Amino acid sequence: xxxxxxLCCCWLLSLPIAAGADSPxxxxxxxxxxxxxxxxxxxxxxKDPIPFEDDGDALRGYAMITETRTVNLPPGEVVIRFENxxxxxxxQSAILLDNKTGEKNFDRRLLSQRGLLDSxxxxxxxxRVTDPSSGKIQEEDATIISQxxxxxxxxxxxxxxxxxxxxxxxxxxxxxxxxxxxxPTLSMKTRPDSKGGKMTLTLAYxxxxxxxxxxxxxxxxxxxxxxxxxxxxxxxxxxxxxxxxTELSAVAGEVFRTGYDWEDEEAEDEExxxxxxxxxxxxxxxxxxxxxxxxxxxxxxxxxIPPILITFPESFRYCDFGEKGCVDDRVILVTGSxxxxxxxxxxxxxxxxxxxxxxxxxxxxxxxxxxxTPISGETLYTLEHSLYNDMETRxxxxxxxxxxxxxxxxxxxxxxxxxxxxxxxxxxIGTSHVDDKAIGEDVELIINDTASxxxxxxxxxxxxxxxxxxxxxxxxxxxxxxxxAEVRFKSRGIxxxxxxxxxxxxxxxxxxxxxxxxxAKAEIRFRTTDADERDY
Numbered sequence: 001x002x003x004x005x006x007l008c009c010c011w012l013l014s015l016p017i018a019a020g021a022d023s024p025x026x027x028x029x030x031x032x033x034x035x036x037x038x039x040x041x042x043x044x045x046x047k048d049p050i051p052f053e054d055d056g057d058a059l060r061g062y063a064m065i066t067e068t069r070t071v072n073l074p075p076g077e078v079v080i081r082f083e084n085x086x087x088x089x090x091x092q093s094a095i096l097l098d099n100k101t102g103e104k105n106f107d108r109r110l111l112s113q114r115g116l117l118d119s120x121x122x123x124x125x126x127x128r129v130t131d132p133s134s135g136k137i138q139e140e141d142a143t144i145i146s147q148x149x150x151x152x153x154x155x156x157x158x159x160x161x162x163x164x165x166x167x168x169x170x171x172x173x174x175x176x177x178x179x180x181x182x183x184p185t186l187s188m189k190t191r192p193d194s195k196g197g198k199m200t201l202t203l204a205y206x207x208x209x210x211x212x213x214x215x216x217x218x219x220x221x222x223x224x225x226x227x228x229x230x231x232x233x234x235x236x237x238x239x240x241x242x243x244x245x246t247e248l249s250a251v252a253g254e255v256f257r258t259g260y261d262w263e264d265e266e267a268e269d270e271e272x273x274x275x276x277x278x279x280x281x282x283x284x285x286x287x288x289x290x291x292x293x294x295x296x297x298x299x300x301x302x303x304x305i306p307p308i309l310i311t312f313p314e315s316f317r318y319c320d321f322g323e324k325g326c327v328d329d330r331v332i333l334v335t336g337s338x339x340x341x342x343x344x345x346x347x348x349x350x351x352x353x354x355x356x357x358x359x360x361x362x363x364x365x366x367x368x369x370x371x372x373t374p375i376s377g378e379t380l381y382t383l384e385h386s387l388y389n390d391m392e393t394r395x396x397x398x399x400x401x402x403x404x405x406x407x408x409x410x411x412x413x414x415x416x417x418x419x420x421x422x423x424x425x426x427x428x429i430g431t432s433h434v435d436d437k438a439i440g441e442d443v444e445l446i447i448n449d450t451a452s453x454x455x456x457x458x459x460x461x462x463x464x465x466x467x468x469x470x471x472x473x474x475x476x477x478x479x480x481x482x483x484x485a486e487v488r489f490k491s492r493g494i495x496x497x498x499x500x501x502x503x504x505x506x507x508x509x510x511x512x513x514x515x516x517x518x519x520a521k522a523e524i525r526f527r528t529t530d531a532d533e534r535d536y
Contacts, residue, residue: 025078025079025080025081025187026071026073026074026078026079026080026081027081027083028069028071028080028081028082028083028201029083029084030069030083030084031067031068031069031084031203032067032068032069032070032200033067033068033245033246033247034065034066034067034068034243034246034247035065035066035246035247035248035249036063036064036065036210036243036246036247036248036249036359037063037064037065037248037249037250037251037350038061038062038063038210038211038212038235038248038249038250038251039061039062039063039064039210039250039251039255040061040211040212040213040250040251040252040413041059041060041061041211042060042254042255043060044060044061044211044213045433046213046413046414046415046433046434046435047415047432047433049213049415050211050212050213050234050236050364052236052238052364058088058208058209058238059208059209059210059211059236059237059238060211061210061211061212061236062088062090062206062207062208062209062210063086063206063207063210063237063239064204064205064206065085065086065204065205065206065207065243066202066203066204067082067085067202067203067204068200068201068202068203069082069200069201069203070198070199070200070201071198071199071200071201072196072197072198072199073190073194073196073197073199074196075194075195075196075197076190076192076193076194076196077189077190077191077192077194078189078190078194078196079187079188079189080187080188080189080190080201081185081186081187082185082186082187082188082203083183083184083185084183084184084241085184085185085186085203085205085207085241086184086205086207086239086241087184087207087209087239087240087241088207088208088209088210088238088239089184089186089205089206089207090205090206090207090208091186091205093205093206094186094203094204094205095203095204095205096188096201096202096203097201097202097203097204117144117151120144120173121144121145121146122143122144122145123143123144124141124142124143125141125142125143125144125171125172125173125174126139126140126141126142126171126172126174127139127140127141127142127153127155127168127170127171127172128168128170128171128172129167129168130167130168132167139172140155140156141155141156142154142155142171143155144171145159151171184240184241186203186205207239209237209238209239210236210237210238210239211236212233212234212235212236212250213233213234213412213413213414213415214231214232214233214234214252214369214411214412214413214414214415214434215231215232215233215234215366215414215415215417216229216230216231216232216370216411216414216415216416216417216434217229217230217231217416217417217419218397218416218417218418218419218445219419219420219421219426220379220397220418220419220420220429220447221420222420222421224378224379224397224420225376225377225378225379226374226375226376226377226406227374227375227377227397227399227418227445228372228373228374228375229370229372229373229374229375230368230370230371230372230373231368231369231370231411231412231414232366232367232368232369233250233340233351233353233366233367233368233369234364234365234366234414235248235250235359235364235365235366235367236363236364237359237360237361237362237363237364238362239361239362240361240362241361242358242359242360242361243358243359244358245356245357245358246356246357246358246359247352247353247356248352248353248357248359248367249340249350249351249352249353250340250350250351250412251345251348251349251350251351252348252349252350252351252410252412252413252436253347253348253349253436254436255348339354339367339368339369339370339371340352340353340354340367340368340369341354342369342409342410349410349412351369351412353367370409373406373407373409374406375399375405375406375407376399376405376406377397377398377399377400377405378397378398378399378484379395379396379397379398379447379484380395380396380398380483380484380485380486381393381394381395381396381451381454381455381483381484381485381486382394382396382444382485382486382487382488383455383457383475383485383486383487383488384487384488384490385459385473385487385488385489385490385491386491387491387494387528390452391452391457391459391487392449392450392452393451393452393454393455393456393457394446394448394449394451395430395446395447395448395449395451395454396444396445396446396447397418397444397445397447398442398443398444398445399442399443400440400441400442400443401437401438401439401440401441401442401443402439402440403439407439407443408439409439410436410437410438410439411434411436411437411443412436413433413434413435413436414433414434415431415432415433416431416432416433416434416445417430417431418430418431418432418445418447429447429448430445430446430447430448432445432446432447453478454477454478454479455475455476455477455478455479455483455485455516456475456476456478457473457474457475457476458473458474458476459471459472459473459474460472462525467529467530468527468528468529469527469528470498470525470526470527471525471526471527471528472523472524472525473487473523473524473525473526474521474522474523475487475514475516475521475522475523476516476520476521477516477517477518477519477520477521477522478519479518479519480518480519481518482515482516482517482518483515483516484513484514484515484516485513485514485515485516485522486511486512486513486514487511487512487524488506488509488510488511489503489509489510489511489512489526490508490509490510491528493530493531494528494529494530494531495528495529495530495531496510496526496527496528497526497527497529498525498526498527499512499524499525499526500524500525500526501514501524512524
C-alpha cells in the first residue's frame, strides 16, 4: 500500500474533511458552459489600480458565476459532487436552479494538509524522526491527537507537539481517503424520491478574488477644445479555477457587501490562503447607477454572443487616431465591432463581452468597451477659494456627457491617461480619473493639478468690520496666449456676498468665470461673513 507523506515543517496543503457518504457520490468534473459577471471592489478608489501584482493580497471584488452541467443520475438519494467550481466560492451563496435537490453541502474535502490530518485524527500513522545526537533518521508509530494550532502526536515517549526544530521530518499516511480531491468541490444531495436520469443542472454562486475597472485613453486636440476618447475594461481574476469560453460581463454601479470586515486584512489573507472556503457574510446592499431610474429585472442575463478578447499587454505605445505608420507589436488592436456591449440591468450597468472568452486563473486582460469617440469640451484653469488653505490652480479638460457634445454614454469609474500630439509625436500630458458618471453629468479630467505657477493667485483683505471682511482676489495669466479661468467660492461656515463681478450658482457654490489675456491680470472683490451654525 502506497504511503502518503506530509512534511511537518513545510505545510504545503490546506483543508479539512468530513465523513463520506454511504454510497459513492456522483462526480461532475466540469461545467458544460459558464457565465461570469464581475463586480468591482467597492473600497477601491477610481484612481487606484487593481492590486494584481501584490501576491499576498486577495482582490476585493467578486463574481457571480452560473454553470450548466449535464448529469446522468441513478434514482433515489444521490450526492452530486461539482468539481472545479471557483476556488474562492462563497458556499452559502450557492443555489441549484431546479427542484431536484433536497440539501446542499460544501464538503471542504480538498486534498490538503488539514484534510489529511482531519481524516486521520485518532488513527495511527508513521512519523520520521531525526536523532539529534547521531543525525540518524528513524520511523516510528504515532497517533494523531489534535491539530487546530499545532500537530499533537501520541508516541512511545508520550504526548508531543510537533514544531519546526528539525527533529520531525515527515508524517506518513497509510493511504489517501477516497473522498479527498485536489479540486475545489461543492456537493448537493438529491431528494430520496428523485427519479434520476439524464438532466441539465444550473448552479449559481458568488466567488471572491475578482475585480475590474475602466481604463481610458483621451487624445487632446491641438486646440485643446476636444478629445478623442476610448475605454477598456480591465478584468482581473486571482482565482485558481479556469473558466474556458465563458460568457463574461462586468457590472458598473455601487453594489456593496455589508458585514464584511476589511480592517483585519492580515488575518483574512492568512485565512484565505489556508482555507479559501471560509464563510463570509454576503448580505448585499444595492444603490443606483448615478441618476439611473429604478426598475426591476434580474441581476444579469446571460445570452448568446460573438468576437475576440484582447490580452492585456504590459505596456503599449499610444498611436494617434488615424496616424499613418503607427505600427508596434505592443499596440492594442481591435476592430470597431469587437467591443463590450452596455445595457441597463435593474439599477446597474452591465458590460457584456460580445464573444465567448477564457478567464484564466491568476490572470488579467482587457476588452474595449468604448469606440473612438470625439467629445467636445473646453480646457480651463480652475481654483477654489478657501479661508484655510492656499488656492491651488488646476488645468482641466471639462465636458458635459451629452450626445450633442459627442458623449451621451455611461462612464464607469476608472483611470484616464491624457495624450496630445505635439511636434515630437504623441506625449503623455496628464493622468486623471473619473468616478461613475451618468449621461448629462459634467466630467472634469485633471491635466495638471500643480499649475499655480501658470495662473497665479493673490488675495488680500482690503477692509473689515467685525463680522465681515472685504477681499480682493487677483489672478495673473503667465501664458503667451489667452486662457479661461474659473474660481469656486465655497467654504464651510462662510457666506459670500457683494461680488464685484457677475457670478453664477453651480452646485451650491458661487462661480466666477473670466477670460484673461496673455500676461494680463483679472480681479474680483467679494465679502465673507461668518455663518450661524444653522447655516452650515
